Amino acid sequence: MHAEERHQAILRRLRERGSLRVTEFAEELGVSSVTVRRDVEALAERGLLDRVHGGAVQRHGSREPGAAAGAGAGVGAHRTLDGAPRAVAADGARLTFGLIVPAADYYYPDVIKGARAAAAARGIRLVLAISQYSPAEEQTQAAQLLDDGVDGLLITPCGPAADQGWPAGLGVPYLLVERRPGPGLADAESVVTDHAAGALAAVRHLAGLGRRRIGLLLREDSPHTPLVEEGYLAGLAAAGLDPEAAPRLRLAPPGTGPAGRAAPIERFTDAVAAGTLDGALVHNDHDAIVLLQRLRARGLSAPDDLAIVAYDDEVAALADIPLTAVAPPKLAVGASAVGLLADRLADPGRPGHRLAILPELRVRESSVGATASRPPG
Known part of the structure; x- marks a missing residue:
């Protein structure tokens, strides 16, 4: 079927039914969806129909001012029925x-x-x-x-x-x-x-509280892990702290079983009990809450024994001791x-x-109001 025949078929369908879906109509014609979408675009440029998401509708009346073919490329600003701006493509269709x-x-x-x-x-x-x-x-x-x-x-x-x-x-x-x-x-x-900046802010906060042995607990499978670790190490360097003074561990992915995930948290808890860990950045909230629970089971507490900063702030505020957290600017x-x-x-x-937006450090009970950090035991 030639292009003009397809165009006539599209316009005929719109006169009969008022609208069509690209995928369904392409199947009827025995052509690809890409072909019909291009036909729809060509007809829209001629002012013969209106594009909508996934298809086309019959055009009633003329184009809005400035939307005629050849009036310019790119996106224009039209108004919706409620008066709000409406972004439109060069053919007048809503984006x-x-x-x-x-x-x-x-x-x-x-x-x-x-x-x-x-x-x-x-x-x-x-x-x-x-x-x-x-x-x-x-x-x-x-x-x-x-x-x-x-x-x-x-x-x-x-x-x-x-x-x-x-x-x-x-x-x-x-x-x-x-x-x-x-x-x-x-x-x-x-x-x-800017996850590196968020981690750096967390370490700066903990160091400012007098914590000198600040550890890191990371999700092995998170794409943000390298950046969080980068910021953590930069924060230690800025505070003059030894990166080898506290554990830096990674948790296995959730599907690998509880044993592989429990061991790093137990090592953290052991280090707190031994006095060789007094601050921690934990990515993410879930693992920070599990760590908090393990501390409590061992008779240890936050923030006295361990000041904790979680990363993500999805549920950190709901912990038994509300967790200080780095909150990415998701909105x-x-x-x-x-x-x-x-x-x-x-x-x-x-x-x-390329835009990098700074996260926010939200300070809560897990890192403030603690007694002085203990010396190593």
Whole structure:
């Protein structure tokens, strides 16, 4: 079927039903979804239909002022029915962004919430996809979002970005969220938390309380682990503390069984009992709470025996002794990601941006009000 025949078929379907979905109509015609999406874009540029997410609707009346084909490239600012700005592409269609995150429970709900609020404020539709920490599922979801006609993608890749060059071939503007671009994505834009700065602030806080033997307990499987460790070591150096004076341990991934995860926490507890550990940065909240429980079972307490700072601040305040915590700026990360991607679409020639946002140290009972640190026993 020639392009003009497809165009006539699309317009005929819109006259009959008022709307169509790209994927379904492509199957009817026996062509690819990409082909029909391009047809829809071409017809929208001629003012013959309106694009919507995943399809098209019949156009009623003329284009809004300034949205006619040839009136300019990029994104324009129109108004929704409630008077709010509405971001639109060059063909007058409302912009749609896809957001792919590994999970929608721990850590990412506030990132999603921030992105959703920023998208709503700009009149952008946001579509969420969950990769479940599967690189294969991540790429499947990206392909589906592209097939549905999104204008740009916000992606939190699974694992180190250094090993992933696939987003560079997406064909639409994209931005990394809470991942620093590796060599395979040298030109990628990103919005991240400055995790190294957060860890440094935690160590500075503990050192300021007089703690001299500050340990580190990390999640082995977290992509943020290298940055947290980097900031921890920088904090020790700035305070003139010996990095070998206290344990620096990593917890095995949750699926490896309780024994492998219990041993590092027991070593921490033993070090506190021996007086060779008086401060700790623990990534994340869950493991900090488990450590707190183990201390209590041994007759030890926070902050007297061990001043604790958790990292993430998802549930740190709910611990039996509320935990001081580093709180990544998750709402701001999500909102800034939407803003940068929208700016990229509005001005494709602008310089690339990589934004690192500082986290906040929220001081609670686990690190304040303690008696003087004990000397080694």
